[in-house]
Amino acid sequence: MPARKSPARKPAAPPQCKTCEGSGEISVAVRVGGRKQRTTGHRQTGMCLTCFGSGEATD
Template identity: 80%
Template sequence: MATARKRTPRKPVEPAKCETCKGSGEISVAVRVGGRKQRTTGHQQTGMCLACFGSGEATD
């Protein structure tokens, strides 16, 4: 007679992190000022990652 196999529960798979923002959902962008020349300053501003729309998960 065959014995019943004991099944182990599977671990939930974590979604892959976004390569652009490295899973944080935010990216830093250099601040530009001026009219036509648009020179960059030494400041950074934080914005939402457009590759994953702020979720931090990679999309296919």
């Protein structure tokens, strides 16, 4: 009787970054002004500094 092979497993997907939820980008409110720094209704998108834009959790 020939030896049976076990089915190949897919590698597990890396866990998502909790800060950006796997997108690699975060958005923050735009603040303007001198000392008071009032918040406008606009949002600015930037790279997630926790995962450096990869979307994968580092730890």
